[in-house]
Amino acid sequence: EAEKNVQVVMCILSNYTPECLVRSEVSCPVAELEDGSGVSPEEFATKFKRAVRIAEIEPYRATTHNKGIMNGIDAVVIATGNDFRAIEAACHTYASRSGHYTSLSHCEVKDGIFRFWIEVPLALGTVGGLTTLHPLVKFSLEMLDKPSATELMSIIASSGLAQNFAALRALVTTGIQKGHMKMHLLNILNQLEATEEEKAIIVDHFKHNTVSYSAAVQKFCEVRGIEKPQVTLKKP
Numbered sequence: 407e408a409e410k411n412v413q414v415v416m417c418i419l420s421n422y423t424p425e426c427l428v429r430s431e432v433s434c435p436v437a438e439l440e441d442g443s444g445v446s447p448e449e450f451a452t453k454f455k456r457a458v459r460i461a462e463i464e465p466y467r468a469t470t471h472n473k474g475i476m477n478g479i480d481a482v483v484i485a486t487g488n489d490f491r492a493i494e495a496a497c498h499t500y501a502s503r504s505g506h507y508t509s510l511s512h513c514e515v516k517d518g519i520f521r522f523w524i525e526v527p528l529a530l531g532t533v534g535g536l537t538t539l540h541p542l543v544k545f546s547l548e549m550l551d552k553p554s555a556t557e558l559m560s561i562i563a564s565s566g567l568a569q570n571f572a573a574l575r576a577l578v579t580t581g582i583q584k585g586h587m588k589m590h591l592l593n594i595l596n597q598l599e600a601t602e603e604e605k606a607i608i609v610d611h612f613k614h615n616t617v618s619y620s621a622a623v624q625k626f627c628e629v630r631g632i633e634k635p636q637v638t639l640k641k642p
Contacts, residue, residue: 421489423529426528427525427526428563430564431522432521432523432571436515451515454520454578455514458512458574461508462509468509478568478570479493479528480494482561482562482565485542486530486543486558486562487535487540497510510524510526510566511570512525522567524563524566524567526563526566532552587612587617595608598635608626
């Protein structure tokens, strides 16, 4: 009798899939974290862990921290024909499950072992939809050795973890701005139609000098032995 008084408003599935969690983890002795940046392995591990902890506590930092993770996740989700908006929504909801928006990745340094892991809800497929219709999706899955849905979830979680590690590594060592400026420099050199040899010389020069548009053009002209560029540049 009670069921007769129930009105169905709508019928739809949710993109939030907390029962479909994927965990990707990496660990190694702290001593193996030497990367030539000038920061000792012990200092690197300490600063790295602290950076993750900040993202766990502070929502402003967690937002950018998790956005970086999703850079890695979304790229593979899109390439394999899955719905990146659904995955984004699920992951950010999962990051807020405690009522406090926090980091999707975590770090621990204990007994000389560095551990870094991520846990995210990923409901993905390798059959149906675009996965069989789009030629580039088919190519992407072939590149990944035709993974099962479970294997693809593991690959994608690991992509997010790798992206996060790279970003945090830059932040606690040389600074992320250095990588951005190197990319900016290469964009300028590509506009100038610099050869690979010229690029190598100029990039080496700016390892110890500040990158700017005018400085890059000046150094290019010096290396090529000309007074001004012979191509029209689009100044940023």
